[in-house]
Amino acid sequence: MLNDIFIAPFADMIAAPDFLLQVLWEGLVSGILYALIALGLVLIFRSSRIFNFAQGIMVVFAALTLVGLYQMGLPAWVSVAATLAVMFALAWSIERVVLRPLVGQPDIILFMATIGITLFLIGFGEIIFGGETKQMITAELGIPTGSITLEPWGGLLILEEKDITIVIVAGLLVAGLLAFLGKTRMGRAIRALGDDHQAAMSVGISLQTIWVLVWFIAGMIALVTGVAWGARAGVSFALEVIAYKALPVLMLGGLESISGAIIGGLMIGMLEKLFEIYWGQPLLGGNTETWFAFVLALIVLLFRPQGLFGEKIIERV
Amino acid sequence: MIYRTVGQFKTSYASDQALFPVRQDAFLLGIILLFAWVIFPLTASEFAFQTLLIPILIYALAAMGLNILTGYAGQLSLGTGAFMGVGAYACYKLITIFPWMNPVVAILLSGIFSAGVGVVFGIPSLRIKGFYLAIATLAAQFFLVWLFEKWSWLYNDNASGAIQVPNLDMFGVFVAGPQAASITQYFVVLAIVSLMTVLCINLTRGNQGRIWKATRDMDIAAELIGINLMKSKLTAFAVSSYIIGVSGALFVFMWRGAAEPNLFDIPLSFRVLFIAIIGGLGSIMGNYLGAILIVGLPVVLNIVPEAIGLDIKSATVEHLNIMIVGALIVFFLIIEPHGLAALWRLVREKLILWPFPH
Structure with a gap:
């Protein structure tokens, strides 16, 4: 028993390093998707203190809209632009209809409101686009579909080209986002709003405009995530479950930290794959990916309540 | 006019703090109890029992358990479903290991198991707060559901992986299983839920309830006035999980008849969280109002299109349901963030002052 837990898995790893690399690569790619969803959540949380449960369904919704528009006969890149327009309309109407009347309510009420939005979007999306799994328009968007085979240590390592594209695009997106938040006027306004609502409003930053903007950026991230995940697994409402995976990422990384979301996402993606392959399947009957990330985050949080990268919690009466 | 409180003088603190300081409240409750115990059983159809009365009571009980934790002790939890599962599986194991056991006793005992599990998963609440804690309770949710699937001892190694409720009798009358009549099940559920409600009301009005409320409002301040936070939070988890466990056992044994993980x-x-929040956090009555809304709404939405002669596919109706429920949640949060119970408080205030506006 002890051998199975502490020795055998590591022996396996050393015996087949190419397989280990393959597992880590798979974990990295799904970790990037978790990190992207977590990023959308962090952005909204920082600027408005809203824990946006609807981010996961926004991913599905964006991907479905894209595929749906393409099937209606629009060219691929026009559908991307049209989807962005739809996401903007969504951000605008969420701000106008849901958030504005609820400004200043307790956090849990706003959280519940985003669950309400989630249900609404699920029903709405199913009625318009139907429930069946759709094929992502990978080739039409110019995403390569081949694969690269490497042979480290005489083994076999297969890297899918679309996964590589995902990694590169995600990296560019994050870099662009950080530059936007750090260098531009709008970006600074977002951060100011995150620091102190009232102070930011008193120097003339419009809460409403920024909220629409932030939700729109979250929608853009959702579209990228949707395309990436859809290219791997097809577009359906089952995608929604990956949204839950973003939650332990947030616990690990801290709700406020963009770099925390990214590092946390990559860590969780890789660790859960490792655990599943080397411990979960042989010892526990598999499918441990549903809970491993949560339990890991829970254990980390017991020792570091603010998360790995969160701001130090100072409490006063 | 009917709610006029004129002439009901309070001459001692005890009478001012009584359960029903206003006589009409007691009268109203009497009418509700009359409906629940006499009129509904006499008039309700099989359909009404199975789709409305029994589920409303069970969901209200589950929401009450969650409300103790979230509404009174301030610890947000998203793991209610899994704790209901613990209650259901514990009850199933008790019934199959001790077949002679009285089913009601088994249901009440099964809550103890879920209380134990609840305390274990409540330990992080001593260090984690707010949304972090909510996500931590999701760990319980996903882990326990996974366990229900993988640990075949829990469902007696059934090939289907599901638990089936056997025929159980109490004093010669079947109360659970395929042979039980809806009306008996309704009375069993009603009795247990009423008992729990009375216990909850008195618990939250008393010393323990005040400790929980102090913890909820500001835990550091509570600690400073000498409240043991660990004890307060863990008792909240234990009591809440007990009630949720009992509701889970009722959910499977008195209503569904079978359950998959x-x-x-x-x-x-x-x-359950919707019910607790739309009903009103920190209110016992709110759970019932929320349950009536959330359980009743889909039933109404299913009947309406047929009644007015619209021809919609049933799948579309289901999706439309989800959509409307989502929109209504947002709507109710906007008109009254403190829930339906707060709306009723407002109406009652107006009724007492009527016909004067202030």
Whole structure:
């Protein structure tokens, strides 16, 4: 028993390093998707203190809209632009209809409101686009579909080209986002709003405009995530479950930290794959990916309540 | 006019703090109890028992358990569904290991198991707060549902992986299983739920309830006035999980008749959370109002299109349901963030002052 837990898995790893690399690569790619969803959540949380449960369904919704528009006969890149327009309309109407009347309510009420939005979007999306799994328009968007085979240590390592594209695009997106938040006027306004609502409003930053903007950026991230995940697994409402995976990422990384979301996402993606392959399947009957990330985050949080990268919690009466 | 409180003088603190300081409240409750115990059983159809009365009571009980934790002790939890599952599976194991056991006793005992599990998963609440804690309770949700699937001892190695409720009798009358009559099940559920409600009301009015409320309002301040936070939070988790466990056992044994692990998955947790929040956090009555709304709404939405002669596919109706429920949640949060119970408080205030506006 002890051998199975502490020795055998590591022996396996050393015996087949190419397989280990393959597992880590798979974990990295799904970790990037978790990190992207977590990023959308962090952005909204920082600027408005809203824990946006609807981010996961926004991913599905964006991907479905894209595929749906393409099937209606629009060219691929026009559908991307049209989807962005739809996401903007969504951000605008969420701000106008849901958030504005609820400004200043307790956090849990706003959280519940985003669950309400989630249900609404699920029903709405199913009625318009139907429930069946759709094929992502990978080739039409110019995403390569081949694969690269490497042979480290005489083994076999297969890297899918679309996964590589995902990694590169995600990296560019994050870099662009950080530059936007750090260098531009709008970006600074977002951060100011995150620091102190009232102070930011008193120097003339419009809460409403920024909220629409932030939700729109979250929608853009959702579209990228949707395309990436859809290219791997097809577009359906089952995608929604990956949204839950973003939650332990947030616990690990801290709700406020963009770099925390990214590092946390990559860590969780890789660790859960490792655990599943080397411990979960042989010892526990598999499918441990549903809970491993949560339990890991829970254990980390017991020792570091603010998360790995969160701001130090100072409490006063 | 009917709610006029003129002439009801309070001459001692005890009478001012009584359960019904206003006589009409007691009268109203009497009418509700009359309906619940006499009129509904006499008039309700099989359909009404199975789709409305029994589920409303069970969901209200689950929401009450969650409300103790979230509404009174301030610890947000998203793992309700899994704790209901613990209650259901514990009850199933008790019934199959001790077949002679009285089913009601088994249901009440099964809550103890879920209370134990609840305390274990409540330990992080001593260090984690707010949304972090909510996500931590999701760990319980996903882990327990996974365990229900993988640990075949829990469902007696059934090939189907589901638990089936056997025929159980109490004093010669079947109360659970395929042979039980809806009306008996309704009375069993009603009795247990009423008992729990009375206990909850008195618990939250008393010393323990005040300790929980102090913890909820500001835990550091509570600690400073000498409240043991660990004890307060863990008792909240224990009591809440006990009630949720009992409701889970009722859910399977008195209503569904069979259960698969994914029945206790996250949609159930959210359903109960909706009930607690739309009903009103920190209110016992709110749970019933919320349950009536959330359970009753889909039933109404299913009947309406047929009644007015619209021809919609049943799948579309279901999706439309989800959509409307989502929109209504947002709507109710906007008109009254403190829930239906707060709306009723407002109406009652107006009735007492009527016909004067202030």
